[in-house]
Amino acid sequence: MKIAIDAMGGDFAPEAIVEGVARTIKAGLPQGVTLVLIGQELVIRGCLTKFDVADASGIEVVHADDIIEMAEHPTKALSQKPNSSIGVGFTHLKAGLVDAFCSAGNTGAMHVGALFSVKAIPGVLRPGIAGFVPQLDGGTAIMLDIGANADCKPDMLAQFGELGSIYARHTFGIESPRVALLNIGEEEQKGSVAVQAAHQLLKENKRINFVGNIEGKDLFMDRAEVIVADGFTGNALFKLGESFYEVNKLLGLHHPFIDRTNYESIGGSPIIGVNGNVIIAHGISSPAAIQNMISLAIRQVNANVPTHIEQALA
Known part of the structure; x- marks a missing residue:
């Protein structure tokens, strides 16, 4: 299982996001789970070193150049910044490279990104x-x-x-x-x-x-x-x-x-009714909130809710 996390999204990113990941790693990840941090690689790796998990197993880093800021127009930002951490996160989710994508960043961009990438489950209004x-x-x-x-x-x-x-x-x-x-x-x-x-x-x-x-x-x-x-x-x-x-x-x-x-x-709120596991966290998310968001994502992937919704509406 791979849980992707937008390292650049949130009022206190990337420090609070990476610290939340570090706490999760130190508390013990469930076997077979990998956390994929998406964002500016050098910045992320610096934070991983700061929180003493630079060499820890269970972490991957995927580089993304841009950041969608909180005040940006969601649709415009996604179209103009395909290499943003949110854009890259949804690209990975759509391709099946990760099992969930979580962000404390721009809520509108997360919602629009979900609708335009993994899309709504057929039958969901x-x-x-x-x-x-x-x-x-x-x-x-x-x-x-x-x-x-x-x-x-x-x-x-x-x-x-x-x-x-x-x-x-x-x-x-x-x-x-x-x-x-x-x-x-x-x-x-x-x-x-x-x-x-x-x-x-x-x-x-x-x-x-x-x-x-x-x-x-x-x-x-x-x-x-x-x-x-x-x-x-x-x-x-x-x-x-x-x-x-x-x-x-x-x-x-x-x-x-x-x-x-x-x-x-x-730690977060899932978008229900899309073909994938997408979780939106508060912009003010603290490390504790991020740690709980990751737990929610793992539980949701295990529950396989999108498939159950698709079967129910078929």
Whole structure:
């Protein structure tokens, strides 16, 4: 298994990225896993030396001249910088040279790159970005979408329920994950026209375990393993949840559950519905976040989610 990592992407790249890789190496890579760092080779090798893993096994470096900056227009940057770390990463993923590609760089470029390189799985209306929501019982729910699709039609929302269900089944090992639709009330007639229509489509889908609507107050309450939302609503609520950790820290409070709302605890968000394993990390990612992102990538490759989605939609 080869996990490619954009060494140049992120607010604190390349140091934070390479340090996260170094921590992963020192903690012990699973047998057969190689981490492929993509970016400016001399810079990367200097960082590997700094973090004392220059001669460690399990690391490869692939040179890429350019960097797509955070503020650049995604489509324009990808077309003008094919030799960027993101561009080269997707070239390797499409060619099957790596099994996953992860980056804390330009989110738009990662999303566009996934759609134009490995492409959407046939039958997927719109791939979505998934977020992981801790539950009070110790479990984790997947929220889809958290930012890729701000405006969603009913059939898109309904499909997020199925995509999330497949992901939860094969990544979390939940046989019949509960699917809930995020709404402003539990009643079927609540919400926008699109959300009301999506409710009916989800209710009629016999391939999923739809349990109805949930509200924002239910986010952490173990009401579902899959939470369906449009990208605008999902992103706003997900970022609110992530803020709990920082608020508690500022107040001098601590609780193990709140620790799980820290963005570092998972390290990244997968794009669900494309023909490959693509994981987007926070731009502010720390070494700890990168280490957890790598663990997520390994787990996702083992779960083989894209193949399961393709089979389900065939």
